[in-house]
Amino acid sequence: MAGLVLCEPTELYNILNQFNKCSRLAELNYLCLLDARTKSEYNESHIITAKRVLQNENGEYLCPTSVELESLKYCVVYDGNSDTLGKGTPAIDCARILEQRSRHPIRILKGGYEKFSACYYFFRTKKILWMPKEIEDFQPYPAEIIPGLLYMGNFRQACDPQIQKDLKIQAHVSVSEEPATFFSTESGRLYYIPLPDCTEFDLLFYLPAICNFIGSYLVSGLAVLVCSRFGISRSSSVVMAYFMYQYRWTLQAAWMHVQKCRNNMRPNRGFVKQLSDWEMQIHRVAITDISDPNY
Known part of the structure; x- marks a missing residue:
């Protein structure tokens, strides 16, 4: 298995803002950003381009069907405020499922949504669906x-x-x-x-x-x-x-x-x-x- 690593908020910020001629977020195998919080928390606000990870009837997290984890460069999971790899949290539980199919380590956002959104409030959104053209036109920050x-x-x-x-x-x-x-x-x-x-x-x-x-x-x-x-x-x-x-x-x-x-x-x-x-x-x-x- 690929394992888990902590991802500092500044690292995720820079991952989101990589670009060549256009934003790298438009590349299919570049980034999968997953929100492991509750549906109500996700709907209230989440990090741009993040998808809410789904659970089955037993509460077990499901791998996103639209993502090829084997070829994905970055997979980042976050919950409310996880800041360690040593205890069971929604982000950790989700990442344990994902790492079984990934060639690269699954990143856990240190401090979760709370810390990231406090540092980068301008990357909070309620928007759920992103059209390909919207992603291509995303204007990265420095x-x-x-x-x-x-x-x-x-x-x-x-x-x-x-x-x-x-x-x-x-x-x-x-x-x-x-x-x-x-x-x-x-x-x-x-x-x-x-x-x-x-x-x-x-x-x-x-x-x-x-x-x-x-x-x-x-x-x-x-x-x-x-x-x-x-x-x-x-x-x-x-x-x-x-x-x-x-x-x-x-x-x-x-x-x-x-x-x-x-x-x-x-x-x-x-x-x-x-x-x-x-x-x-x-x-x-x-x-x-x-x-x-x-x-």
Whole structure:
């Protein structure tokens, strides 16, 4: 059997917000999100796209007939407030049934609906039926890199006032050739570098000032969004540089963390080389082997 693992609310948030050209929620074998609470609780409010898991006449949970668990990338189950794998709860009981048919671990949402909805109230809904076109048109939010503090996204997300409100974004770092975002440079809340996504641009020169700008907000508990046009290359380079600078992480550790939050992030080769140079400046030695195909 595949087993059970706890899923932090920020992990589910990032799973819900993965996208390529459109939301990955539109992929049939990407995510099955199951609500193991009572019917009345589910009808009152649930997490977007979640389906209520059904039970037979004996109260035993049933595997969803419309889902191929064997090929599913993520299966997440939640109830009201489960926060451990060690006791029988609706989410645990349901997951025990599901794991018998899954190749991947079944995730139990830590803290359940109560904790997730408190952190991400804007992902609560009463909507039960979702048409395929609605899922395709779902507009993802920025990836959450540090819960409640640091986000990474694209230019569209940086211009969306609802996203700034929902995530309580207080400042932007924009590394893009796009014009001003929701904030302006005059406000002091935008650090803007008209940076092209090309291997020759000297990003390394700006990294100390960028990291200090981000840190000046985060130390006060104020959220920052780092953005570029597509939120894949330039923004991920800056976020990794911040982790290396602030926490003295290696490039490899920073890379793995950011990739877990946004799985299609991909700095261009020039930025990878500059991040390696940044690692050498911080640690006095190049620790990460960037000749590895993973980079």
